[in-house]
Amino acid sequence: MIFPVLLCGGSGTRLWPLSRKSYPKQFADVIGEHSLFQASALRFQGDDFGAPLVVTGDAFRFIVTEQLAEVGITESGILIEPEGRNTAPAACAAALAAVRQNPDATILLCPADHVIKDADAFRAAVLQGNKAAQDGQIVTFGIAPTRAETGYGWLETGSEADGVYQLERFIEKPDTARAEELFSDKRYLWNAGVFLARAQVLIDAFETHAPEILEQVGKAMDAATHDLAFTRIDPELWASVPDDSIDYAVMEKASNLSAVRFDGHWSDLGGWEAVYLESGRDENGNAVSDHATALDCQNSLLRAEDPDQELVGIGLDNIVAVAMRDAVMVADMSNAQNVKKAVQVLKAREAKQATQLPxxxxxxxxxxxxxxxxxxxxxxxxxxxxxxxxxxxxxxxxxxxxxxxxxxxxxxxxxxxxxxxxxxxxxxxxxxxxxxxxxxxxxxxxxxxxxxxxxxxxxxxxxxxxxxx
CATH class of the missing domain: 2.60.120.10 (Jelly Rolls)
Known part of the structure; x- marks a missing residue:
């Protein structure tokens, strides 16, 4: 049985103003009938999967329990990080928690804010990689690319056996020319940031490649306390844990790495352009929400999030416009990823809209x-x-x-x-x-x-x- 670990932090800047620090994108109604977090939790239900373990912050603990209950998931573990320290400490803490419950546990580390439309196909890909995981491999999942993407890291794969590839190396986000080269070669896949391994194998990898993270996370977990249904990691000890991603801390150094190719649809929904690509569009290429109207517009995203407002775009081309009751964001689609800069400016002005929803x-x-x-x-x-x-x-x-x-x-x-x-x-x-x-x-x-x-x-x-x- 595989235990999904849902990494559920985030600063809420990439989809501002819909997403904010007080309510990051995984909890928001971005795409579909469920939040991204709920869709992630539902994705790994079934006979082959155990109850999820959610790693999140104190401010989100009751949002997590409420959203799980809304979709009928009543059994889960919730591990509270005192503060975000990137993905490596969160993964290490989850692996330690899993081993303490079951020394033979297999865990699936996955962000809680991705879009995977064919959940059955992704579950099948996870199960395809499980034998390699039981044999001591750390299995990652590479997405078959659909474009020369510069916003994702990439994977280089090697020889293949039974649908599982040897992972040769991780590749940082490339420039446009390099992305075109990677896209033209079937060996290269997008890095989804999802990892499958026996929890003890992951702990051993930390001991070899990031012993300082393992030592300090272990101390913080030893001093953890229980509060209602939550496990709270000790905040004083956690403050000394190094801030690092799991890719840098462990994966780029480990030799027992494999990859499974996933040919289905996937998006990390990393910005408003990605939301536009995931949205239904009219004959003029416009994605328009309820209470929004596009007149003589093309290739634009118009979203009105409050039912008491009306958003009207006139003569727009390649524009993102998102209106909420307390904030409005308008950007050229090609510059929409710079919304983080807007949040920084608002923070400097001490505008509550930078971090707080109405x-x-x-x-x-x-x-x-x-x-x-x-x-x-x-x-x-x-x-x-x-x-x-x-x-x-x-x-x-x-x-x-x-x-x-x-x-x-x-x-x-x-x-x-x-x-x-x-x-x-x-x-x-x-x-x-x-x-x-x-x-x-x-x-x-x-x-x-x-x-x-x-x-x-x-x-x-x-x-x-x-x-x-």
Whole structure:
């Protein structure tokens, strides 16, 4: 049995403004009916695969559990990285976690933000490489190239037996001329960054080629703690782990490498041009979302992400335009990868749009700010069925709650009562309070805050079912 390891970090810059640091692209509705993370988890369901292990950050732990539950995956392991240290430490931690559960475990390391349309074919490719993995090989997966791509690393393959190739070397992202050479030679494949190996074989590779990573990750894992359904790697020890990719740290140095060729459709969705190529297009080559209109446009991507807005493009050619309620990005398709620079500029200006979505996801649901002004704020709050906010109080603000959908169970100091649609309740400054959704449908309320300070850190928590401090 193969245990998929879903690497689920990311800075949320390549698909800004849809993707942000608070909600990276793997969780967003980019392509298809599921998020990229959900599609990745579903891809490796079946008799040959065990429960997934997700390696993610603290801020995303409840998003991960919620999105897995939405697609019916109730068994998983979730390993919390205190901070991102690139793919080598994450892979090492996953291998150690797998071996501690099962010394003979085989793991499949895969990013959680790729598009693979034919999941059956990719599973077949993984199983094709499994015998080599059991024989002590580290198997990577090369994508049959469809163009002379300069944005991907490449693989050079050698002799082949039973569909498994000897891997000769990794090739860095090439320039255009070199990419054309590679594309014309069947020996060369795109590097998908997916690896299959027995966990102990991977640990042995770290011991040989990156012993400092293995030693420090091992210490951090030894000191890990358990929190609800999560395993938290020790943050102080993790801070000393070297930052490195698994390609540089291990794979480019190892000799026990094989590759399986995958001829199906694949994309790492690394930018808006890739999203355009994955999207359905009209007769003029335009990919247009709901609430977007293209007039005399061609070869352009127009996306309006808010149902209350309309995006209209007129006379555009080779343009990406993405509109959200709080930010709009317009770029020439050939320069859309420079959106990272835009995020850096916004960060330097301390614009919250650089990193934060208008919707703030929490373990109990989500909220969005509708109005923020001096001394008052208006929010819409959505609470999942059966969920509860923490028992808390505030030093600097009072609150009015108006229920507009469902029923809220409200605690204010010693009083507990049900508040139904079109009813309201007042929370005085300093009162110990909590809201819960005891029903089977979502509960939505409008919250009006008034006070001298309205920041999210003005919270004293007394009880919390999600173990937040």
């Amino acid at each position: 919707v703030d996801h929490r373990p109990w649901g989500w909220f969005e700010t509708l109005v923020l002004a001096d001394r008052f704020q208006v929010k819409r709050i959505h609470v999942h069925p059966g969920a509860a906010l923490s028992l808390q109080s505030h030093h600097h603000r009072s609150e009015h709650w108006i229920v507009v959908q469902g029923t809220a169970k409200v605690t204010v100091d010693e009083e507990v009562k049900l508040v139904t649609e079109n009813q309201s309740v007042y929370i005085p400054l300093g009162a110990v309070h909590r809201m819960e959704n005891p029903g089977k449908v979502p509960m939505v309320l409008i919250e009006v805050q008034t006070g001298s300070y309205l920041g999210e850190d003005d919270i004293i928590r007394y009880e919390d079912v999600y173990a937040r401090s």
